[in-house]
Amino acid sequence: MANIIDDATIExxxxxxxxxxxxxxxxxxxxxxxxxxxxxxxxxxxDTAGTExxxxxxxxxxxxxxxxxxxxxxxxxxxKNAPEEKDNMFVVPKTVE
Amino acid sequence: xSILDDTAVELSEKIKKGEIKVREAVEAVFAVIDQKEALxxxxxxLEKEKALKRAExxxxxxxxxxxxxxxxxxxxxxxDNLCTEGTLTTCSSKILENFVxxxxxxxxxxxxxxxxxxxxxxxxxxxxxxxxxxTSYYGVTRNPRNTDHVPGGSSGGSAAAVAAGExxxxxxxxxxxxIRQPASYCGVVGMKPTYGTVSRYxxxxxxxxxxxxxxxxxxxxxxxxxxxxxxxxxxxDSTSMKRDTDFTSALVxxxxxxxxxxxxxxxxxxxxxxxxxxxxxxxxxxxxxxAVVEEFDLSLVEYAIPTYYTIAAAExxxxxxxxxxxxxxxxTKGVEDLHAMxxxxxxxxxxxxxxxxxxxxxxxxxxxxxxxxxLKALRVKALIKKAFDDAFSKYDMILGPVAPTTAPKLGxxxxxxxxxxxxxxxxxxxxxxxxPALSVPCGVxxxxxxxxxxxxxxxxxxKKLIRAAYTYECAVKGD
Numbered sequence: 001m002a003n004i005i006d007d008a009t010i011e012x013x014x015x016x017x018x019x020x021x022x023x024x025x026x027x028x029x030x031x032x033x034x035x036x037x038x039x040x041x042x043x044x045x046x047d048t049a050g051t052e053x054x055x056x057x058x059x060x061x062x063x064x065x066x067x068x069x070x071x072x073x074x075x076x077x078x079x080k081n082a083p084e085e086k087d088n089m090f091v092v093p094k095t096v097e
Numbered sequence: 098x099s100i101l102d103d104t105a106v107e108l109s110e111k112i113k114k115g116e117i118k119v120r121e122a123v124e125a126v127f128a129v130i131d132q133k134e135a136l137x138x139x140x141x142x143l144e145k146e147k148a149l150k151r152a153e154x155x156x157x158x159x160x161x162x163x164x165x166x167x168x169x170x171x172x173x174x175x176x177d178n179l180c181t182e183g184t185l186t187t188c189s190s191k192i193l194e195n196f197v198x199x200x201x202x203x204x205x206x207x208x209x210x211x212x213x214x215x216x217x218x219x220x221x222x223x224x225x226x227x228x229x230x231x232t233s234y235y236g237v238t239r240n241p242r243n244t245d246h247v248p249g250g251s252s253g254g255s256a257a258a259v260a261a262g263e264x265x266x267x268x269x270x271x272x273x274x275x276i277r278q279p280a281s282y283c284g285v286v287g288m289k290p291t292y293g294t295v296s297r298y299x300x301x302x303x304x305x306x307x308x309x310x311x312x313x314x315x316x317x318x319x320x321x322x323x324x325x326x327x328x329x330x331x332x333x334d335s336t337s338m339k340r341d342t343d344f345t346s347a348l349v350x351x352x353x354x355x356x357x358x359x360x361x362x363x364x365x366x367x368x369x370x371x372x373x374x375x376x377x378x379x380x381x382x383x384x385x386x387x388a389v390v391e392e393f394d395l396s397l398v399e400y401a402i403p404t405y406y407t408i409a410a411a412e413x414x415x416x417x418x419x420x421x422x423x424x425x426x427x428x429t430k431g432v433e434d435l436h437a438m439x440x441x442x443x444x445x446x447x448x449x450x451x452x453x454x455x456x457x458x459x460x461x462x463x464x465x466x467x468x469x470x471x472l473k474a475l476r477v478k479a480l481i482k483k484a485f486d487d488a489f490s491k492y493d494m495i496l497g498p499v500a501p502t503t504a505p506k507l508g509x510x511x512x513x514x515x516x517x518x519x520x521x522x523x524x525x526x527x528x529x530x531x532x533p534a535l536s537v538p539c540g541v542x543x544x545x546x547x548x549x550x551x552x553x554x555x556x557x558x559x560k561k562l563i564r565a566a567y568t569y570e571c572a573v574k575g576d
Contacts, residue, residue, distance in 0.1 A: 009460075016459040017414060018421070019452055020440040032453055033460060035515060040403040040461075040470060043477050053475030055306065056336075057292060057482060057531035057556070063335040077199040083428035090423055095435045 112170035169212030174264035189233035192446030202299025219254030249279030274524025281499035281549025292531035293338035296331030304409035347560035353387030358492035360395035375540035401526035407474035414458025489555035503546035
């Protein structure tokens with residue numbers, strides 16, 4: 001395997017991905033990511049020096065509109081989906097001491 | 098002959114003529130569900146009471162002459178990544194086990210305006226990540242043609258429900274083949290339209306630059322009719338396109354002079370000989386009907402999968418950040434710190450395949466690797482698009498297989514993710530290039546498992562594909 005994913009990289013990616021993996025999952029992730037990256041490295045066979053990255057297939061521009069409210073107040077309905085709510089607000093665990 | 102043998106359009110005609118009631122059609126579908134669903138597991142959620150109530154409303158609309166369209170009264174299934182107001186929408190994930198949307202996807206609204214009756218939400222690979230419907234948190238779906246085999250994926254529940262008669266037509270979504278491949282495996286018709294044809298508003302995003310909603314149906318007429326109904330320009334989707342949507346006008350039995358290219362690089366190593374033969378026979382049928390068929394080299398085919406998995410994983414890692422246990426869905430218990438709550442919620446809520454792609458996506462977007470992986474993939478995407486542009490300067494469409502094999506057995510695919518990804522080789526580049534493509538049944542293998550032929554068109558050329566598929570279907574029906 002050409003791409004060796006070390007513990008530090010898996011820790012770092014775990015932070016970016018907001019995932020806490022078990023030791024077993026970490027070992028598996030190292031293996032899986034390594035083999036996927038080996039495979040993705042195949043793209044280096046192609047010379048893309050003169051090619052612009054294509055994010056969108058059509059030459060479309062940013063779409064603008066006036067910032068006006070068109071929907072009603074759905075807060076009550078939306079809050080019904082919240083794991084925890086209070087006084088028309090989402091409740092989350094404490095963030096500051 | 099049972100009404101269950103009717104296509105969606107035929108059923109609606111009978112309903113409008115007063116030969117049968119909408120309620121009877123819905124009841125007929127639920128009778129099939131009662132009989133088969135315990136084994137097949139096509140649905141995550143069934144809404145029988147709502148459907149029966151809705152059937153009465155639609156019937157009243159038809160009786161009053163307000164609902165006159167070709168899908169009025171037709172029982173539909175919707176993939177569980179399309180939001181449906183008031184009905185559970187899980188994406189087949191634990192993390193959305195209790196999510197009830199407050200609005201419906203635009204495509205669903207368009208169907209309902211046309212008088213469709215939604216009967217339930219179909220099973221899928223979790224967040225549409227998979228090719229077998231085995232990564233669902235809610236159990237596997239079985240292929241109705243042979244229940245030891247997978248239905249394909251990720252829209253496996255939708256394809257299986259249509260094939261089993263558990264609905265008359267269904268919506269799916271296709272990010273790398275997720276409509277066409279299960280359609281092929283289950284012996285139904287399915288299409289991924291040109292990017293921007295169907296609004297993605299209300300579709301729970303996986304790879305936003307690749308995702309497109311499309312129909313899974315019993316035949317080509319139904320396919321064109323459903324696509325015509327769901328396609329619309331929508332200001333709520335900034336990638337939505339203003340374009341022609343009169344797809345049923347292409348239901349014409351004529352391919353004379355149509356130029357069809359067969360890419361040699363789609364028929365090489367790894368393609369099952371029975372699939373190859375069935376697909377090439379389909380080309381012969383079109384040739385006999387007057388199409389000009391020739392072989393060519395598409396090129397870059399082997400680069401599509403690594404390009405796709407880089408881009409799709411990158412977009413997924415970004416799109417799935419919203420699942421954090423705050424606003425909806427699952428939240429872990431007993432964590433007192435906000436960041437720990439995010440992490441634990443996500444780790445418990447997502448399955449292994451979803452985590453794998455979020456990890457890969459986070460990596461390829463991370464500082465130091467962004468240029469080498471993500472931008473490199475976007476550059477190769479431009480080359481792949483160019484290869485298709487060259488092909489469509491010579492041909493009206495490309496004809497090839499949908500998948501290298503027929504449906505694998507349950508349990509055979511997940512052990513080796515890379516091998517599973519390789520099964521997407523013929524479908525994936527279509528999404529990268531934003532092209533329309535459909536799958537239409539073209540035979541069965543020795544085990545009786547269906548084989549589909551894929552027709553790929555240039556952007557906005559759905560009507561050519563529909564015309565060719567319709568001509569093919571008419572020709573083989575006559576046999």
